[in-house]
Amino acid sequence: MTVVSSLKQIHSLYSSFIVLAVVTASIIFTSTQATATEGDNRWFQIKSSLIGDSHIQDGQEILELDTPKRAMDAAIVPITIESKFEQTPDRYIKKLYIVIDNNPSPVAAVFTFPGNHSWKSLSTRVRINAYTDLRAIAEISDGSLYMVNNYVKASGGCSAPSLKDPAAAAAQLGRIKFRLPESFAAGDLVPTQLMIKHPNNSGLQFDQISRYYIPADFVRTIQVTYNGEEVFTVDTDISISEDPSIRFGFAPEKSGVLEVHVKDSKGRTFSHSMNLPEQRS
Amino acid sequence: MKQVKTTRQYGIFINFRKIYANLLSLDTSLLFQKILKIQYSQTCVMFSLALILLTTSATGVMAGGGFQQIAPGLYFSSGVHQDFSKSNKGQIANTGFIVGSERVAIIDTGSSYQQGLRIREHVRAVTDLPIDYVIVTHMHPDHALGTSAFSKDSPQVIGHQNLADALARRESTYLNNMKRLLGDSAKDTQLVIPSKSVTTTEGMSLNLGDRWLYLTAYPTAHTNNDLSVFDTKTGTLWLSDLLFVERIPVIDGSLLGWLKVMDGLMASGCINTQHNRQCQPIVQVVPGHGPVVTAWQSALAKQHHYLEEIANQIRRIISKGGTISQAVKSVGLDEQGNWLLFNEYHGRNVTAAFAELEWE
Ligand SMILES: [Zn+2]
Numbered sequence: 214m215t216v217v218s219s220l221k222q223i224h225s226l227y228s229s230f231i232v233l234a235v236v237t238a239s240i241i242f243t244s245t246q247a248t249a250t251e252g253d254n255r256w257f258q259i260k261s262s263l264i265g266d267s268h269i270q271d272g273q274e275i276l277e278l279d280t281p282k283r284a285m286d287a288a289i290v291p292i293t294i295e296s297k298f299e300q301t302p303d304r305y306i307k308k309l310y311i312v313i314d315n316n317p318s319p320v321a322a323v324f325t326f327p328g329n330h331s332w333k334s335l336s337t338r339v340r341i342n343a344y345t346d347l348r349a350i351a352e353i354s355d356g357s358l359y360m361v362n363n364y365v366k367a368s369g370g371c372s373a374p375s376l377k378d379p380a381a382a383a384a385q386l387g388r389i390k391f392r393l394p395e396s397f398a399a400g401d402l403v404p405t406q407l408m409i410k411h412p413n414n415s416g417l418q419f420d421q422i423s424r425y426y427i428p429a430d431f432v433r434t435i436q437v438t439y440n441g442e443e444v445f446t447v448d449t450d451i452s453i454s455e456d457p458s459i460r461f462g463f464a465p466e467k468s469g470v471l472e473v474h475v476k477d478s479k480g481r482t483f484s485h486s487m488n489l490p491e492q493r494s
Numbered sequence: 495m496k497q498v499k500t501t502r503q504y505g506i507f508i509n510f511r512k513i514y515a516n517l518l519s520l521d522t523s524l525l526f527q528k529i530l531k532i533q534y535s536q537t538c539v540m541f542s543l544a545l546i547l548l549t550t551s552a553t554g555v556m557a558g559g560g561f562q563q564i565a566p567g568l569y570f571s572s573g574v575h576q577d578f579s580k581s582n583k584g585q586i587a588n589t590g591f592i593v594g595s596e597r598v599a600i601i602d603t604g605s606s607y608q609q610g611l612r613i614r615e616h617v618r619a620v621t622d623l624p625i626d627y628v629i630v631t632h633m634h635p636d637h638a639l640g641t642s643a644f645s646k647d648s649p650q651v652i653g654h655q656n657l658a659d660a661l662a663r664r665e666s667t668y669l670n671n672m673k674r675l676l677g678d679s680a681k682d683t684q685l686v687i688p689s690k691s692v693t694t695t696e697g698m699s700l701n702l703g704d705r706w707l708y709l710t711a712y713p714t715a716h717t718n719n720d721l722s723v724f725d726t727k728t729g730t731l732w733l734s735d736l737l738f739v740e741r742i743p744v745i746d747g748s749l750l751g752w753l754k755v756m757d758g759l760m761a762s763g764c765i766n767t768q769h770n771r772q773c774q775p776i777v778q779v780v781p782g783h784g785p786v787v788t789a790w791q792s793a794l795a796k797q798h799h800y801l802e803e804i805a806n807q808i809r810r811i812i813s814k815g816g817t818i819s820q821a822v823k824s825v826g827l828d829e830q831g832n833w834l835l836f837n838e839y840h841g842r843n844v845t846a847a848f849a850e851l852e853w854e
Pocket residue numbers: 632634716735782
């Protein structure tokens with residue numbers, strides 16, 4: 214098991230941020246060159262920005278992607294990704310990309326796992342603007358890439374991927390909660406939900422008083438650690454729903470502190486921690 | 495800002511896309527918008543492949559267009575209980591107008607510029623008095639997108655204090671949705687930002703000439719910008735989408751907030767107007783969808799029951815560590831027989847309610 218020093222944590226946080234920024238920038242670059250492209254072409258652009266020419270294999274044996282057929286509320290579309298193989302320190306999912314082809318910013322999230330904690334299921338909530346393919350791409354520790362994708366239909370006419378109550382969101386910004394089962398035994402894979410109060414704003418709106426656009430304000434990086442060891446880090450974007458929620462599983466071997474560090478696009482940082490006893494009951 | 499065109503003194507018509515283009519080079523935080531612009535051109539192609547939705551009966555279209563007088567000088571047109579479609583031209587929400595001795599107030603303008611024009615024709619068939627007020631009860635496209643049809647009347651466009659912001663945030667989504675779902679009927683539709691705001695603390699009185707209207711802006715309920723119109727002359731309360739009759743309610747604000755608003759209305763049974771110190775009893779209520787009701791308490795109670803039921807069932811799932819997907823599959827299914835368009839909107843309600851209730 215790798216012991217991750219705090220210095221290394223900071224470094225990985227920083228480097229993954231750079232990755233997302235570079236990806237975003239290059240997608241913008243390629244997108245502006247081709248003005249009217251088909252859906253497949255858009256994916257081609259995203260793919261080449263994300264992973265270049267690397268070959269992606271069919272991921273049916275590696276991942277299962279669960280999405281609703283239709284986005285019911287365009288602002289909150291729950292998605293779940295399951296790992297279909299036993300992850301071990303020798304073979305594990307190193308990176309997981311979530312891509313929503315036809316969203317304004319298609320790369321919704323890039324998860325990085327250090328390989329020291331096995332997981333079976335990962336869920337989050339995304340915004341869906343239009344009829345789109347939604348993709349999960351896993352990079353295995355040996356460098357191989359696997360993809361699964363689902364088609365998601367847009368929601369009805371009255372639904373929009375916008376904040377329902379911006380004032381309420383602003384009032385509670387930065388509140389963080391962990392939700393864990395009442396009881397579990399040491400070594401169990403514990404289903405854990407991380408909830409962060411944040412508007413995760415696209416910044417596309419018009420402020421009627423100032424007549425200027427309010428700048429984007431969204432969560433950029435979330436890092437979860439247990440006793441100082443990284444559980445996962447995720448770089449996020451405006452395609453993640455307001456009040457970001459991530460459900461993950463991890464198996465704490467002994468008692469300790471579950472911690473989360475959040476950084477947003479305005480440079481704010483939020484942290485939260487929770488003590489886990491050896492055996493919760 | 496010179497890109498903002500002010501048309502006479504009332505609503506402000508804005509070419510948002512033009513502003514995007516101008517601001518793109520100025521603000522580095524708006525990098526994503528370049529992608530968004532590409533997005534528009536692509537989705538236009540997709541929109542032309544839009545779903546063929548429910549077809550509507552000829553009578554349905556009639557019902558969505560004609561106006562009837564439900565109280566002296568108070569005209570009402572009922573929307574059809576369908577989703578937006580090319581055949582119903584988006585005439586799915588109730589709209590109306592109230593005529594005083596000096597002027598006219600419009601309540602909601604429909605889904606498109608063209609529906610707004612049809613409403614205006616109906617007004618002109620009844621009276622030549624000036625249309626001085628256009629009241630928009632909330633942001634939803636079936637209520638708010640026909641406002642530009644009244645530009646030649648130079649009315650005050652009145653909405654909840656949050657309406658302008660809510661519309662601006664949804665502008666591109668709503669206009670694209672209407673293009674996709676209504677096709678040609680959505681032609682020439684543009685957003686009008688209200689010129690006058692009603693605050694949740696003060697309300698607003700409007701004089702139509704021997705007829706006072708009292709406007710109430712609510713805390714977040716159906717949306718974060720719900721406004722009701724009370725006609726003091728006839729005791730008619732136009733609740734719009736704070737009340738759904740027959741058609742399933744849609745949560746796009748706060749389930750808990752909505753329950754509170756309903757509790758308040760049912761507890762008082764009257765409206766405190768500014769010019770009248772007494773609380774004036776509510777005689778009849780106009781919902782946003784469905785027929786006008788005199789037994790409005792029972793209509794509100796039915797809606798209250800639905801929302802409370804899904805809240806309680808979702809709370810149980812949350813307490814067991816369950817997920818939105820699990821809730822969508824199991825919550826509130828007993829209510830299916832009670833509402834039209836249940837399958838289209840119930841899952842959305844459960845999803846939105848879940849995200850709200852898990853922070854309780
Ligand atoms: Zn509505």
